[in-house]
Amino acid sequence: MWSDRDADPPGCPGSGRPAAPAPVLPSGFxxxxxxxxxxxxxxxxxxxxxxxxxxxxxxxxxxxxxxxRADWFNTFGWTR
Structure with missing residues (x-):
């Protein structure tokens, strides 16, 4: 049985990593x-x-x- 005690913490491990704004769709997204x-x-x-x-x-x-989100990933790809 699943419990909150066994769950991963909600905080993302990516928090604080270096980043730059992503390319923008015509809608601004x-x-x-x-x-x-x-x-x-x-x-x-x-x-x-x-x-x-x-x-x-x-x-x-x-x-x-x-x-x-789908439009963005279809336009700019899924590469990391």
Whole structure:
């Protein structure tokens, strides 16, 4: 049986890694955020050029976000 005690912590291990804003779609997505190599979420970049602390990506929060994510990865690829 699964329990929260056995679960991975919600914080993403990619937090704090060096990052630069990702390329932008015509719609503006991802709005200055970078792709986290650890969880593939789009995350704010700090002034120091690192990924802001964030929880591991658990899925798009809306159908619009899911479409924009799909468009972004189809346009710019899945390479890391």
């Amino acid at each position: 991802p709005d200055g955020r970078a792709v986290c190599d650890a969880c593939l979420d789009f995350v704010a970049v700090t002034d120091a050029g690192a990924l802001a602390p964030h929880d591991a990506f658990r899925g798009a929060s809306s159908a619009q976000e899911a479409r924009e």
